[in-house]
Amino acid sequence: MTVKKPDDFGAETTAEQIMVQPGVTVTDLPSASEFETKLMRLNVGPQHPSTHGVLRVVVDLDGETVKRIVPQIGYLHTGFEKTMEHRTYQQGVTYSNRMDYLHGFGHDLAYVLAVEKLLDAQVPVRAQQVRVILNELNRIASHLVFFGTGILDMGALTLFFYTMREREQIIDLFEMVCGVRMNYGYFRVGGLSRDIPDGFVDAAKQFVASFPKMIEQYRGMFAKNDIFVNRTKGVGVLSRETALDYGLTGPSLRASGVNLDFRKTQPYSGYENYDFDVPTSSKGDVNARFMVRLEEMTESLKIVEQALDALEPGPVKDPDRRISLPPRQELETSMEAVIFHFKLATEGFHPPRGEVYVPTESARGELGYYLVSDGGSMPYRVKVRVPSLINLQSLEPACLDGVFADMVANIASLDPVMGDVDK
Amino acid sequence: MSLVERLVDDLKPLGGKPAEFKRMVSVTVDSEHIVAAINTVKDAGFEMLSDIFGIDYLQYPQHQGKRFSVAYNLYSISANERIFIRVNVDDGDVLPTITHLWKGASFMEREVYDMFGIAFDGHPDLRKLITPEDLEGHPHRKDFPIGETPTLFNDGRFIDPAAFRAGLTGQDAGLSGHQGGMRRGYSQDIDMPAPNIEANTNRANPNKEGK
Amino acid sequence: MALQDLFEKDVQELENEGILFSSLEKLVAWGRSNSLWPATFGLACCAIEMMQSTNSRNDLARFGSEVFRASPRQSDVMIVAGRLSKKMAPVMRRVYDQMPDPKWVISMGACASSGGMFNNYAIVQNVDSVVPVDIFVPGCPPRPEALVYAVMQLQKKVRGEAFDQQGIELPMVEGWKA
Secondary structure, eight states: OOOOOGGGOOTTOOTTSOEEETTEEGGGSOOGGGSOOOOEEEEEOSSOTTSSSSOEEEEEEETTEEEEEEEEOOTTOOOHHHHHTTSOTTTHHHHHTTTSGGGHHHHHHHHHHHHHHHHTOOOOHHHHHHHHHHHHHHHHHHHHHHHHHHHHHTTOOHHHHHHHHHHHHHHHHHHHHHSOSSSOOOEETTEESSOOOTTHHHHHHHHHHHHHHHHHHHIIIIITOHHHHHHHTTSSOOOHHHHHHTTOOTHHHHTTTOOOOHHHHSOOTTGGGSOOOOOOOSOOSHHHHHHHHHHHHHHHHHHHHHHHHHOOOOOOBOOOTTTSOOOHHHHHHOHHHHHHHHHHHHTOOOOOSEEEEEEEEETTEEEEEEEEEOSSSSOSEEEEEOHHHHHGGGHHHHHTTSBHHHHHHHHHHHOOOHHHHHO | OOHHHHHHHHHGGGTOEEEEETTEEEEEEOTTSHHHHHHHHHHTTOOEEEEEEEEEOTTOTTOOSOSEEEEEEEEETTTTEEEEEEEEEOTTOEEEOOTTTOTTHHHHHHHHHHHHOOEEETOTTOSOSSSOTTOOSOTTSTTSOOOOOOEEOTTSOEEOHHHHHHHHHTSSOOSOHHHHHHTTTOTTTOOOOOOOGGGGTTSOOGGGOOO | OOHHHHTGGGHHHHHHHSOOOOOHHHHHHHHHHTTOOEEOOBOSHHHHHHHHTTSSSSOGGGGTOOOOBSSGGGOSEEEEESOOBTTTHHHHHHHHHHSOSSOEEEEESHHHHHOTTOOSTTBOSOGGGTSOOSEEEOSSSOOHHHHHHHHHHHHHHHHTOOBOTTSOBOOOOOSOOO
């Protein structure tokens, strides 16, 4: 092969030869494999608009192909587990929802269920129903953020504003109940902190009636869009075996063909009373992970509707005075109530010794709190089995031998929340 | 017999000691047999490794045995059953890795190493996972301090959280030794000093608890 | 901010003659304050509320923050939204150093302003120790309206209408550096 110099360029050049630069034609260039190239190491993050928080990814690129990918995490490490060892059980509820701040009620529920299992607490039916309603509404809100930011990562801005509009409606419902838009402090060990206000059921029913139209609107906006389909179909395929090998759980696992949902297999908080399906897909690509979450929103809406219809008036706290604070009226008349209140407010309750684990299904996968109790009023060890940390390992098989732009789509589809990853 | 019960029998020749608490089954094995034990569990139909984590029993009241315990949380999707395989290790012990069985064990073992200092022999990439590179020590150990900063208020007051908490955990008598002692599970064994009644005239009498 | 407030005594002249006089500093400060482009530095839960402040209900874009620039070299203000862990602190300092002057920092939320509920080995207890902060926003997380109010206060500070705790007027941002 000889590279023609500009001076050698003679008259025998024909129009079919494509000029790359004066004197060199495409037919003369060696193929890329004949070049001796090195992989380029590119550092993505931790401050980057497309990495869903402070995720740092170090990729080795061969041109545009990803040859090696190593996620570096820990940029949001907060020491939750160690801090929760220095707070009472009831104070742990303030910490749990700040881990996965998009599905805060999921974490609250998992923690509260674990403590209640230790205590053998009897949670009244109404509290369980309200917990399920809020948990599922929060799951819908989390999936809305997933869609908004996921499609934003692929370059489309409009869907973000549409999903945020719906999320504002859900957050209005939460604000009606607990006064906070995010990072709720509503669940308590033994039930809820207070009953839901009067207008909540009507407002929630209104939302439930109006939401299916919106899901169809979202589906119309991106599901058949050529750019979206081309960027997601066949991209980041995780087979069933790979997904199980890497410990993937949640909607991403269900998109790879494994029908595993802890709300169905090990129901908690009354989930066995509701009739809902678990959407799965067998394709395992990014498109499947998006579509599974779209269907999940419909199923969550079904659960909310059924729970709203099933609500009956009743208590919302475990009546056991050793766990729940007594109502304020009792404090005026009963001395024992004052003593219980004093003990609970200053020191907290003492679960018996033991270790428990309750697996629940959060919007991202299997979530469970492993609590070790030593009989004191603060937990001895809290280990949170966070879904996002384990799911993030699947980034490697999904991105390898793909294009760099697909890595962005893969991160978006695995839905990591860095507060959840780094705890 | 359920899958877990059969598995407990299969693990007995490997030295497995079962325990059950509130319908959660855990089997403790020695560190020499851990890979064989987990292999048995995986072959029995437990497809999913949920979690690997460590517990430091240094300040656990009346704890006998080795300081750390590493637990493997395994779940069978087909049979819908869960089992915990535990192994007790001392400071400085090394456990074999199970990344050849599940690649997802990689981050989990790294986290145990980062937080407790228990190394895993054969792990492809054993280094810190979540803590900063310049942090020395292993944060989830009980002798690693929580690292609280004293809070400075506008008028110049300092509240030192460590001293406040020492009062709560009973290392320091604090406002009333009774309240401190009860925080850490020593309710049966500590001989609590009598509370200082003159200082607490406005509180409900702490001696009048229903014990 | 209406044109009238900026150029009070010249309004008559503007209305009658169609001409107004001002100092270049005031004009530049007015322009800068109304087009503060934030750099995306969302860390944790507050980042979600920061995102919510850009949605259609609480529109931050009408205050000039039309785009959240991904590159710090094209932004004016860094909104530190969320808890800053000690591993992230040097990264944040680098991002801050990459921003061109004049730049401001809004510390959003309790965790950025003081460590919040996390008083432990992993969280920087006040972002002010890493970057100079102009506006602290309390809340866990602060409502989007609170963040919008913070941006408005920052606008006042940029224009030189802000006072610190002793009542001393804070200087207006420099129009240019000699």
